[in-house]
Amino acid sequence: MIVEVGHFALVLALLVAIFQMVVPAWGAHVGDERLMRVGEPAALCQFGLLGISALALTHAYVTSDFSVANVVANSHSTKPLLYRISGVWGNHEGSMVLWVLILALFGAAVAAFGRNLPETLKANVLSVQASIAVAFCLFILLTSNPFERINPAPADGNGLNPILQDPALAFHPPFLYTGYVGFSIAFSFAVAALIEGRLDAAWARWVRPWTLAAWMCLTVGIAMGSWWAYYELGWGGWWFWDPVENASLMPWLAGTALLHCAVVMEKREALKVWTVLLAILAFSLSLMGTFLVRSGVLTSVHAFAVDPQRGIFILAIMTLFTGGGLALFALRARNLRQGGLFAPISREGALVLNNILLTTACATVLIGTLYPLVLEALTGAKISVGPPYFNMTFGPLMLPLLIALPFGPLLTWKRGDILGAAQRLMFAAVLAIVALVLAYATFHRGPILAPFGLALGVFVMVGALIELATRVRVGDVPWRESLRRLKGQPRSAFGTTLAHFGVGLMVVGIVATSAYREEKILVMKPGDTTQLAGYTLAFQGATPRTGPNYREQVGGFDVTRGGNDIAVLEPSKRIYDAPPQPTSEAGIHPAWRGDLYVVLGDNQNDGGFAVRVYFNPLVRFIWIGALIMFLGGAVSLSDRRLRIGVPRRTRRATAPAPAE
Amino acid sequence: MSSAMITRCHRLATLTIITMLGCSSALGVEPDEILSDPALEARARSISSDLRCLVCQNQSIDDSNAPLARDLRLLVRDRLKAGDSDEEVRTYIVARYGEFVLLRPPFNIRTVLLWLAPLLVLLAAITSAIRIFVRRPPRSSRTGAPALTGAEEEKLRALLAEANKTEKS
Numbered sequence: 061m062i063v064e065v066g067h068f069a070l071v072l073a074l075l076v077a078i079f080q081m082v083v084p085a086w087g088a089h090v091g092d093e094r095l096m097r098v099g100e101p102a103a104l105c106q107f108g109l110l111g112i113s114a115l116a117l118t119h120a121y122v123t124s125d126f127s128v129a130n131v132v133a134n135s136h137s138t139k140p141l142l143y144r145i146s147g148v149w150g151n152h153e154g155s156m157v158l159w160v161l162i163l164a165l166f167g168a169a170v171a172a173f174g175r176n177l178p179e180t181l182k183a184n185v186l187s188v189q190a191s192i193a194v195a196f197c198l199f200i201l202l203t204s205n206p207f208e209r210i211n212p213a214p215a216d217g218n219g220l221n222p223i224l225q226d227p228a229l230a231f232h233p234p235f236l237y238t239g240y241v242g243f244s245i246a247f248s249f250a251v252a253a254l255i256e257g258r259l260d261a262a263w264a265r266w267v268r269p270w271t272l273a274a275w276m277c278l279t280v281g282i283a284m285g286s287w288w289a290y291y292e293l294g295w296g297g298w299w300f301w302d303p304v305e306n307a308s309l310m311p312w313l314a315g316t317a318l319l320h321c322a323v324v325m326e327k328r329e330a331l332k333v334w335t336v337l338l339a340i341l342a343f344s345l346s347l348m349g350t351f352l353v354r355s356g357v358l359t360s361v362h363a364f365a366v367d368p369q370r371g372i373f374i375l376a377i378m379t380l381f382t383g384g385g386l387a388l389f390a391l392r393a394r395n396l397r398q399g400g401l402f403a404p405i406s407r408e409g410a411l412v413l414n415n416i417l418l419t420t421a422c423a424t425v426l427i428g429t430l431y432p433l434v435l436e437a438l439t440g441a442k443i444s445v446g447p448p449y450f451n452m453t454f455g456p457l458m459l460p461l462l463i464a465l466p467f468g469p470l471l472t473w474k475r476g477d478i479l480g481a482a483q484r485l486m487f488a489a490v491l492a493i494v495a496l497v498l499a500y501a502t503f504h505r506g507p508i509l510a511p512f513g514l515a516l517g518v519f520v521m522v523g524a525l526i527e528l529a530t531r532v533r534v535g536d537v538p539w540r541e542s543l544r545r546l547k548g549q550p551r552s553a554f555g556t557t558l559a560h561f562g563v564g565l566m567v568v569g570i571v572a573t574s575a576y577r578e579e580k581i582l583v584m585k586p587g588d589t590t591q592l593a594g595y596t597l598a599f600q601g602a603t604p605r606t607g608p609n610y611r612e613q614v615g616g617f618d619v620t621r622g623g624n625d626i627a628v629l630e631p632s633k634r635i636y637d638a639p640p641q642p643t644s645e646a647g648i649h650p651a652w653r654g655d656l657y658v659v660l661g662d663n664q665n666d667g668g669f670a671v672r673v674y675f676n677p678l679v680r681f682i683w684i685g686a687l688i689m690f691l692g693g694a695v696s697l698s699d700r701r702l703r704i705g706v707p708r709r710t711r712r713a714t715a716p717a718p719a720e
Numbered sequence: 721m722s723s724a725m726i727t728r729c730h731r732l733a734t735l736t737i738i739t740m741l742g743c744s745s746a747l748g749v750e751p752d753e754i755l756s757d758p759a760l761e762a763r764a765r766s767i768s769s770d771l772r773c774l775v776c777q778n779q780s781i782d783d784s785n786a787p788l789a790r791d792l793r794l795l796v797r798d799r800l801k802a803g804d805s806d807e808e809v810r811t812y813i814v815a816r817y818g819e820f821v822l823l824r825p826p827f828n829i830r831t832v833l834l835w836l837a838p839l840l841v842l843l844a845a846i847t848s849a850i851r852i853f854v855r856r857p858p859r860s861s862r863t864g865a866p867a868l869t870g871a872e873e874e875k876l877r878a879l880l881a882e883a884n885k886t887e888k889s
Contacts, residue, residue: 295748295783302778331852358777404853412852416845424838431834441830444772446780446823453838583751661750670751 063128066116067207070157073109073164074197076102077190080167085187088180088256096179099186100171106193107168110161114148117157117206121148127213130154130206136219136638138609146230147220152354152370153206155233159350160196162234162241166270167193170245177266184252185245192244195377203370219638222610228288236281236308240346242274243315247343250336251385254392259332264325267339269697271322275315276693282308283686294644296577296657296674298682301450303358306429307349313422314342317415324411328473329399331408334415336396340389344382345422351378357433406476410468417461424453462516462567466523469556470530484530488522503576510575517571520564528557555696562688569681573654578675585668593675595649595656596620597629602660602669610636612645615660615669619649631660655679748783750790755797764797767809770823771796780823792817 080102087095120128121144124137134151135144143150149158167189174182200206249267253259285305290298299305318338324331352358355371402408428445436442466488470481492515499511529535531553532545578593586601600616612634619626629647636643649656654677661670749768755761765782771792773784781789781796792813799809813821825831 297783300778412849416842416849420838420842420845423841427834427837427841431831431837435830439830442818442820443825443831444778444820444823445825445834446770446772446778448770448824449834452824457838457842581749581751581754664751 062116062119063125063207063209066113066120067205069109069112069116070197070201070207073106073113073160074194074201076106076109077193077197080106080190081187081194084183088183088187091180093179096183099183099190102190103164103167103171103186106190107161107164110157110164114157114161117154118145118148121145124217126215126217127209127211128206129208129210132210132214132217134220135217136609137216138637139220139225140608142227142230143220143225146224146233149233149237150220150224153200153204155237156196156200156204156354157206158234158237159241160193160200162237163189163193163196163244166242166245170270174266180256181249181252181258181263181266184255185248188248188251189244192248192381195380199370199373199377203373216638219609219636221639222634222636222641223292223643225609225636226288226292228284229292232281232284232288234281235277235284239274239276239278239281239315240308240311240349242270242277243311243318243339243343243346245270245274246315246318246339247381247385250339251388254336254388257392257395259336259396261326261329264322264335268319268322268326271315271319271339271342272693272697275312275319276690276697278308278312278315279686279693280690282312283683283690286686287683290679291646291648292643294646294659295672296646296655296676296679298573298679301428301447303429304353306425307352310345310422310425310429311342311349313418313425314338314345317418317422318342320411320414320418324408325399328402328408330402331412331415332396332399333393336393337389338415338419340382340385341419344378344385345426347374347378347381348426351375352429400474402473403475405471405478407468407471407473409476410464410471413464414461414468417457421454421457421461424457425450428453459516462520462563465520465560465563466527469527469560484526485519485523488519488526491522492516492519506575510571513571513575514568517564517567517569520567521561522564524557524560524564527560528553551699552696555692555694555699557692558695559689559692562685562690562692564685565681565688566685569678569683569685572678573676573682576677578677580673582671582673583664583666583668584671585666588668590671590673592673593654593656593677594621595626595675597656597658597673599669599671605632607634609638610634613660615647615658615671617647617658619656627656629656629658631658633660650680652680653677748781748785748789749793753790753793753797755801760797760800763806764793764800767800767806768793768796771810771813772821772823774817774821 080099083102084096084099087093087098117130119125120131121135122141124131124135124144126132126137130151130153134154135147139147148154167186170177170182170185170189174185177185246267249263249270253263282305285308286298289300290296318335321331321335321338325335351371351374355374357371400408428449432443432445466485467478467481470476470484471478495518496511496515499514503510528546528549531549532542534542537545580590580592582590584590584599586599589596589598591597596619598618598620600618602613602615605612605614612632614630614632617629617631619629627649629649631647632645634643634645635641644659644661647658647660654675657674657676659672659674661672663669749765755764768782769780771781773779773781773786773789773792775786775788776784779789781792795813796809799812804812810822819826825834827835
C-alpha cells in the first residue's frame with residue numbers, strides 16, 4: 061500500500077511540476093501577478109510529494125519489502141539499517157528519485173527564501189526549475205520505476221555490493237547530487253534572466269549563494285568519494301581519472317569558475333556573458349555526468365546500444381536543456397550590455413585568468429572522457445585515455461592557476477598594482493623556497509619537479525594568509541588596530557582566505573603523496589617483521605572472524621616506532637554473504653606526517669601471506685584541504701550581504717590600495 | 721576469457737553506478753612477481769602503470785588483480801629480463817593487444833584532436849578574453865547614446881573653439 065502511495069505521489073509530483081512549469085511563466089509573460097504567485101505553493105507542494113515518494117521507497121527498503129523489484133535487486137534482509145537506507149540511492153532507480161527530490165528541494169528553497177526576488181524573475185526561475193523536474197519525473201516513471209512490484213515475491217533480496225556498504229559511501233551520493241543538482245538553480249536563473257532580458261549585479265548576487273551552496277556540497281561529495289576510494293579499494297589510490305570521477309569533476313571546475321565570475325559581475329557588472337554561459341555550462345555538465353553514469357555508455361558503447369532506452373532518454377533531456385540554454389544564450393547574449401571597464405592587470409583580470417584556466421581544464425577533462433567513446437562510435441577504433449593523458453594536460457593548466465592564485469585577491473579592482481602584490485607576497489615566496497630546499501634536502505628520490513609542487517602549495521597557503529593580513533594591515537598599524545579591523549572584515553573575506561588556504565593544503569598533500577609514497581610488497585609468515593618509513597611491523601598471523609553479514613580473515617600487525625608501541629593494525633580479507641564477494645579492508649594508522657597503510661593479501665603455499673605495506677606522506681592534507689574549502693564556502697555563505705540579498709549600492713569611493 | 725573474469729567485469733560495470741572507480745579491492749603486483757633487480761623492477765612498475773588491464777574498466781595492470789593483468793605483468797618482466805628497452809616492451813605488447821592497451825594514447829592521426837584539443841581550447845579562451853580588452857565598445861554606445869553625426873561633430877568643434885577663445889580672452 062505504502063509503495064503505491066509513493067508511486068502515486070510521484071505521478072502527482074509530475075502533474076504539479078507541469079503546472080508549475082506552465083502557469084508562472086505564462087503569468088510572467090502576460091504580467092499577471094496572481095498567475096506568477098502560484099509558482100511558490102506549487103514548488104513547495106512538488107517537493108512535499110517527492111518527499112512522500114522518497115519516504116515510501118525508503119520504507120520499502122527499511123522493512124525489506126521484497127515484493128518490490130527494486131528492493132529485491134539491491135537489498136537484503138541481513139543488511140545493517142544504515143545500508144538498507146543508503147541502498148535506496150545505491151542503485152539506478154532510487155538514485156534518480158534522490159536526484160529529483162534534491163531538484164525539488166532547491167526549487168522549494170527558492171520559493172521559501174527568495175522573498176526579495178522580483179516577481180517575474182522568481183516566476184520564471186520556478187518555471188524553468190519545474191521543467192527540469194518534469195523531464196526527470198517522466199524519465200523515472202517511463203523507464204526507471206522504482207515502485208514496480210514483483211510476483212511472486214522472493215524470500216530474500218540480492219544484496220548491495222559489499223564495497224558500497226561503507227559509511228562514507230552511504231552519504232557520498234546525497235552530497236554529490238546536492239552539488240550536481242544545485243547548479244540547476246544557477247541554470248534556471250540564467251535562463252530566466254535571458255528570457256527576461258534583464259541581467260545586472262543584483263542577479264549575480266541572487267545566484268551566488270545557491271551556486272556556493274551547490275559548490276560546497278559537490279566539493280565534499282567528491283572528497284568523500286576520493287576518501288572512500290583511498291581506504292576501501294585497498295591500495296591507497298585516491299584519484300583515478302575514472303570517467304565516473306571526471307563526471308563529477310567537470311561540473312566542479314565549471315562551478316568554481318562560475319563562482320569567481322559571478323563575483324566580478326556582482327561587484328563590477330562586467331563579464332555578464334561569461335557568467336551566464338558558465339551557469340548554463342555548469343548544469344549542462346551535471347546533466348552530462350548523469351548521462352555518462354546512468355546510460356551505461358561508459359562500460360562500452362555497445363552496452364549502450366543493447367539497451368538504449370534509458371540512455372537515449374537522458375541524452376534527449378541533456379540535449380534539450382543544454383541545447384535550449386545555449387540557443388537562448390546565442391540569441392540573447394548580444395543584447396547584454398558590457399559592464400565596468402578594467403585593465404588586464406586588475407582583480408577582474410585575475411578572475412578572467414581563473415576562468416580561462418578552469419574552463420580549459422574542464423574542457424580537457426571533457427574531451428579526454430568523451431574522445432574514446434566518440435572515436436569508437438565513429439570509426440570503431442578503440443583507444444584508452446587514462447591517467448597519463450590527464451596528468452600531462454590537466455597538470456600544466458593548474459600550474460599557472462596556482463601561481464596566479466595568491467596575486468588575484470591582492471590586486472585592486474579596475475587597475476591593479478602587480479609589483480605591489482609581488483612585494484607583499486615576498487614572504488610567501490621565501491617560505492616556498494625554504495620548503496623547496498627542505499624537500500630537496502630530505503628526499504633523495506621521487507620526481508625532480510616534486511619539490512617545486514610542494515613549494516607551490518606552500519606559496520598558495522601563505523599567500524592566502526597574507527591577503528587577510530593585508531586587509532587588516534598587519535605591520536602598517538598597531539596590532540590592536542589590526543585586530544579591530546579583523547573583526548570588521550566581512551565573512552566572505554574569511555571565506556576566500558580559507559578556501560584558498562585549503563587549495564594550497566590540498567596541493568601539498570597531492571604532491572607529497574604522489575611523489576614520495578613508499579611501498580613494500582612481500583610474503584610474511586607469523587612472527588616476521590618488516591620496516592617502512594621508520595615503522596616496524598610485526599606480523600602476528602591471521603585469525604577468522606564473523607561480522608553481521610560477512611566472514612573475514614583478520615591479520616594482526618603490531619606497529620612500533622623506535623621501540624614505542626604505535627598501533628595494532630588489523631587489515632582483513634572479507635567474504636560477504638550476499639552477494640558473495642571478496643573485499644579487502646586495509647589497516648590504516650593515520651598520522652600528520654602520513655598514513656601507514658597495510659593490506660592483507662592471499663595465502664601463499666608456504667603458510668605465509670602476501671602483504672602490502674604503504675606509507676602515504678601527508679595524504680590527509682588532500683581531504684583536510686577539501687574540508688577547509690568547504691568551510692570557506694560555509695563562512696562565506698553566512699555573510700550578511702549574501703543572506704539579505706538586496707543589493708545595496710555602497711557609495712563609498714573605491715579607495716585605491718596604498719601605492720608601495 | 722574465463723567465466724570468473726566475465727563476472728568480474730560485470731561486477732565492475734554495476735559498481736560504477738554509484739560513481740567513483742569501479743574496481744574491487746585492487747591489489748596488483750604479487751610478491752612472487754617482483755624482480756630481484758630493483759632497477760629493472762622499477763622500470764617494470766613504471767611501464768605497467770601505463771598499460772591497461774583489458775578486462776577491467778579503467779585500471780592499469782599495475783593495480784588490477786585480474787588474471788590477465790598478472791599475465792601481462794609477467795610478460796612485461798620477461799621482456800625486460802630479455803633485455804628489451806622500455807619502448808621495445810611497449811611495442812611488443814601493442815603488437816599483441818592493440819593500441820587499446822596503452823593508457824597514454826600515442827600521438828597519431830586518430831588522436832591528433834585529442835592531444836591538441838586542450839591547446840586549442842586554451843587559445844580560444846585566451847582570444848575571447850583578449851576581446852574583452854581590445855574590442856571594447858566605444859563609450860558612447862556603452863551609455864546608450866547614438867554616435868554623433870558629421871554635422872553634429874562639426875557643431876561640437878565650433879562650440880569648443882568658441883569656448884577656447886572666450887577662455888583665452
